[in-house]
Amino acid sequence: MLFDVSTLDLLVLGIMIILFFGPDKLPEVIQKVTGFLRKVRAFSEAAKEDVRSELGPEFKDLELEDLHPKTFVRKHLLDGDGDGDGLGIEEIRSALDPRAELAELADAVNGEPSEPSEPTGRTGSGSSRAASPEQAPAHAYDPDAT
Structure with a gap:
């Protein structure tokens, strides 16, 4: 529904309006409210057209x-x-x-071995460690400390 208002809320609102204004003034109040809404809509459309005209012909479809x-x-x-x-x-x-x-x-x-993102052969460090997963330590961290 409109603005998350249930039908029961609208019904209660309608009954309150009838009790507040009375059946004699209700048509006059409805005419005033609809006239006000028409004026607000016309004002907003005029404001949109003013913005479009001020922006220039490039923004006609804005x-x-x-x-x-x-x-x-x-x-x-x-x-x-x-x-x-x-x-x-x-x-x-x-x-x-x-x-x-x-x-x-x-x-x-x-x-587990994954696809290496770095080259496996290192030179210049003087170490003769092979880069195979069998000779690498099982864990790169101390399992007892965690």
């Missing part, structure tokens, strides 16, 4: 609802209907998806 942040993001970023350089929803999801990093971290914590 809808003020498009300036709401949620609508702006939905229209320009998620749909990608802009000038072609908008981001698609899949690119945003893949950029913000932490699954790959979490899987790599889980493999490192569990001691």
Whole structure:
């Protein structure tokens, strides 16, 4: 419903209005309220037209609802209907998806070999350790301390 008002609330409001104004003045009050709403609507439409005319001919198709942040993001970023350089929803999801990093971290914590991000052969350190997982320590941390 309108503004999350139930039918029972509207019914109670209607009964209160009838009791407050009485059946004799009720048509006059309804006419005044509808006249006020028409004036407010006309004022808002005139304000929109003034904004459009002041912005110039480039903004003739401007809808003020498009300036709401949620609508702006939905229209320009998620749909990608802009000038072609908008981001698609899949690119945003893949950029913000932490699954790959979490899987790599889980493999490192569990001691499972993962695809190396660094070259395995180190030179210049003088150590003769091999880079195979069998010769590497089982844990890179002290399991008794944790």
